[in-house]
Amino acid sequence: MTSPAFHTPAAAEAAFYSAFATTDASGMERVWGQTGPVLCVHPGGALLAGRQAVLQSWIEIFAGAQSPGVEYRLLESFSDGGLAVHLVEEHIRPSASSRAEPTRVLVTNTYRREDDGWRIVAHHASLPLMPRRGTTPQVGPRVH
Amino acid sequence: MTSPAFHTPAAAEAAFYSAFATTDASGMERVWGQTGPVLCVHPGGALLAGRQAVLQSWIEIFAGAQSPGVEYRLLESFSDGGLAVHLVEEHIRPSASSRAEPTRVLVTNTYRREDDGWRIVAHHASLPLMPRRGTTPQVGPRVH
Numbered sequence: 001m002t003s004p005a006f007h008t009p010a011a012a013e014a015a016f017y018s019a020f021a022t023t024d025a026s027g028m029e030r031v032w033g034q035t036g037p038v039l040c041v042h043p044g045g046a047l048l049a050g051r052q053a054v055l056q057s058w059i060e061i062f063a064g065a066q067s068p069g070v071e072y073r074l075l076e077s078f079s080d081g082g083l084a085v086h087l088v089e090e091h092i093r094p095s096a097s098s099r100a101e102p103t104r105v106l107v108t109n110t111y112r113r114e115d116d117g118w119r120i121v122a123h124h125a126s127l128p129l130m131p132r133r134g135t136t137p138q139v140g141p142r143v144h
Numbered sequence: 145m146t147s148p149a150f151h152t153p154a155a156a157e158a159a160f161y162s163a164f165a166t167t168d169a170s171g172m173e174r175v176w177g178q179t180g181p182v183l184c185v186h187p188g189g190a191l192l193a194g195r196q197a198v199l200q201s202w203i204e205i206f207a208g209a210q211s212p213g214v215e216y217r218l219l220e221s222f223s224d225g226g227l228a229v230h231l232v233e234e235h236i237r238p239s240a241s242s243r244a245e246p247t248r249v250l251v252t253n254t255y256r257r258e259d260d261g262w263r264i265v266a267h268h269a270s271l272p273l274m275p276r277r278g279t280t281p282q283v284g285p286r287v288h
Contacts, residue, residue: 037220039231041250044273047219047233075191076181078254078265081224085254087183087266089191106185108252108268110222110229121222122231124252126270129188 006031009077009084009111012118016109021070021096023062029055033121035114041124043105069093069102082113090125104128149261150175153221153228156255156262165214165240167206173199177265179258185268187249213237213246226257234269248272 006012012031019027032038032051040054041047042061048054071091078085086109091102110122150156156175163171176182176195184198185191186205192198215235222229230253235246254266 037222039220041252041270041272044270046272047231047250049220076183076193076266078181078227078256080227080256083222083224083227083229085227085229085266087191087268106191106268108185108254108266110252112222112224122220122229122252124231124250124268124270126185126188126268128185128190 005117006119007117009079009086009118010074012111012120013072013074013086013088013109016120016123017070017072017090020058021067023065023067025055025059025062028058031120033112033114033119036112036121038120039122039124041126043125043127066095069096069098071102072107084111084118085109086111150263151261153223153230153255153262154218156264157216157218157230157232157253160253160264160267161214161216161234164202165211167209167211169199169203169206172202175264177256177258177263180256180265182264183266183268185270187269187271210239213240213242215246216251228255228262229253230255 006015015031019031032054038051038054039047039049040057048057073089074086075089076087088107088109090105090107092105093100093102105125105127108124109120111118112121150159159175163175176198182195182198183191183193184201192201217233218230219233220231232251232253234249234251236249237244237246249269249271252268253264255262256265
């Protein structure tokens with residue numbers, strides 16, 4: 001099978017969210033880093049380290065699930081050389097046709113350039129549990 | 145005032161956690177990026193963008209708080225050129241002398257090299273809410 005080349009972090013990000021939106025485990029497998037450590041934290045989840053644990057988690061999430069509605073918005077990015085970090089807000093709905101208010105998820109995605117293109121190597125997602133307070137600064141719970 | 149130079153991402157990380165552990169708002173101010181975007185997500189919190197919002201959140205967290213017990217452990221790192229990403233597990237206790245079981249927080253810290261040294265530019269923290277299930281893969285809630 002010819003592996004697609006992701007020529008930019010943005011291309012890898014688009015492939016990641018396309019695989020997510022279509023519950024495509026093979027697509028997930030292609031876009032995660034092949035040659036080094038990979039890590040994933042689902043919302044409220046523990047750390048998953050290594051391709052097997054990370055890809056297995058997506059297989060379990062996809063199992064029996066209908067394809068969700070997935071939109072994402074790049075909030076900020078940092079990049080240098082073969083490394084890029086994207087702060088992203090995901091909008092997740094139960095299905096692509098759902099008109100429900102989306103669940104908003106904050107994500108830090110890390111991309112690394114491998115020999116044949118960019119891949120995702122870390123995905124850290126969290127749910128904002130605290131209500132927004134208008135225009136005042138947002139403050140987390142007391143733990144930090 | 146002479147600003148200290150953080151010669152490595154690890155030095156900036158040590159300074160960040162030292163400021164956290166000593167509720168030192170000035171230390172926080174010195175270690176956050178000075179010349180570009182900065183972002184912070186406290187556990188369960190919304191996105192904070194910009195130095196003012198980020199530093200104000202730490203001032204509010206520090207206000208009236210006793211110094212917490214803060215330990216951190218580097219789980220994985222990625223770096224290239226002037227950018228570095230650290231996956232970290234924090235162990236937070238109510239005070240340095242507390243013998244309580246620590247709250248474990250998963251964090252993605254992003255560091256950028258500025259003209260005079262490394263600084264933190266993004267801190268994304270989350271609480272693992274799901275219990276660990278022995279050695280089986282960890283799976284997040286259904287949203288993802």
